[in-house]
Amino acid sequence: MELPKLIKQIRIKKSFLCVGLDTDLAKIPQYLHKQPNPVFEFNRQIIDATAKYAVAFKPNIAFYEALGIQGWEALKDTITYLNDQYPEIFTIADAKRGDIGNTASKYAQAFFENLNFDAITVAPYMGKDSIEPFLSYTNKHTILLVLTSNKGAFDFQTKIDVQNDALYESVLKTSKTWNNSKQLMYVVGATKPEYFKSIRKIVPNAFLLVPGVGAQGGNLKDVCQYGLTKDCGLLVNSSRGILYAANGKDFAKAAELKAKALQEEMASYV
Numbered sequence: 086m087e088l089p090k091l092i093k094q095i096r097i098k099k100s101f102l103c104v105g106l107d108t109d110l111a112k113i114p115q116y117l118h119k120q121p122n123p124v125f126e127f128n129r130q131i132i133d134a135t136a137k138y139a140v141a142f143k144p145n146i147a148f149y150e151a152l153g154i155q156g157w158e159a160l161k162d163t164i165t166y167l168n169d170q171y172p173e174i175f176t177i178a179d180a181k182r183g184d185i186g187n188t189a190s191k192y193a194q195a196f197f198e199n200l201n202f203d204a205i206t207v208a209p210y211m212g213k214d215s216i217e218p219f220l221s222y223t224n225k226h227t228i229l230l231v232l233t234s235n236k237g238a239f240d241f242q243t244k245i246d247v248q249n250d251a252l253y254e255s256v257l258k259t260s261k262t263w264n265n266s267k268q269l270m271y272v273v274g275a276t277k278p279e280y281f282k283s284i285r286k287i288v289p290n291a292f293l294l295v296p297g298v299g300a301q302g303g304n305l306k307d308v309c310q311y312g313l314t315k316d317c318g319l320l321v322n323s324s325r326g327i328l329y330a331a332n333g334k335d336f337a338k339a340a341e342l343k344a345k346a347l348q349e350e351m352a353s354y355v
């Protein structure tokens with residue numbers, strides 16, 4: 086999907102919500118286990134209930150890979166459903182891949198061609214030639230992990246190099262020099278709002294994927310204060326806070342209310 090289409094959806098819906106499909110068999114309502122494809126059935130109901138309040142969906146691939154072939158089938162059914170029923174929705178494969186070029190090109194083929202996602206999350210640790218195969222898809226988006234939401238982010242990402250840049254700043258600056266860098270977006274955790282100002286100095290207009298609101302303790306107000314751009318520039322993800330708002334037959338309704346509350350707060354900022 087081209088960026089103007091995403092920006093248009095953000096304006097129409099007054100939302101920059103990304104619903105994370107971290108679908109865990111152990112957490113979905115018991116009655117769904119009787120279905121032939123419980124993970125897809127759960128996702129379908131969540132998507133139908135929340136799509137009017139969201140502009141993006143982000144299946145976290147680990148939750149599907151963990152289930153073997155059945156998980157891949159559920160993932161395929163989910164992305165096909167999204168692409169067929171909600172073509173205006175931006176889709177992100179949260180796969181966090183990264184490898185040498187010829188292997189990276191297979192990851193790109195898997196998620197951009199075979200599964201037809203609009204975007205993928207990628208670890209930048211292996212550098213330019215590991216990211217180029219993703220960037221060669223000029224109609225797709227590559228989302229680099231820059232400053233993650235977890236505690237371990239401080240192990241490497243904030244360490245200062247000889248140029249006096251923190252590693253996360255160096256990732257931002259270097260990635261801007263790559264071909265097709267307009268296709269880049271960046272992951273910045275909602276748990277670290279104090280870093281948004283320095284990040285916006287380097288990438289004033291780029292879209293940031295911001296996980297970590299709700300279950301991880303981040304809050305929307307802090308993120309918006311320094312993260313918003315004239316075209317919004319943010320996709321704020323919530324997974325567990327929406328998916329598991331209830332675990333009975335009312336799960337989709339409960340998810341809808343959580344998504345609606347986030348959208349209403351977002352509307353007050355954009």
Ligand SMILES: O=C(O)c1cc(=O)[nH]c(=O)n1[C@@H]1O[C@H](COP(=O)(O)O)[C@@H](O)[C@H]1O
Nearest residue numbers: 145179206233234274296300301323324325
């Ligand atoms: O790339 C991500 O999406 C990601 C990066 C990061 O720094 N932190 C982070 O939580 N995520 C993902 O965002 C989602 C957050 O889920 P909740 O904490 O349940 O809302 C999970 O799928 C994480 O894997």
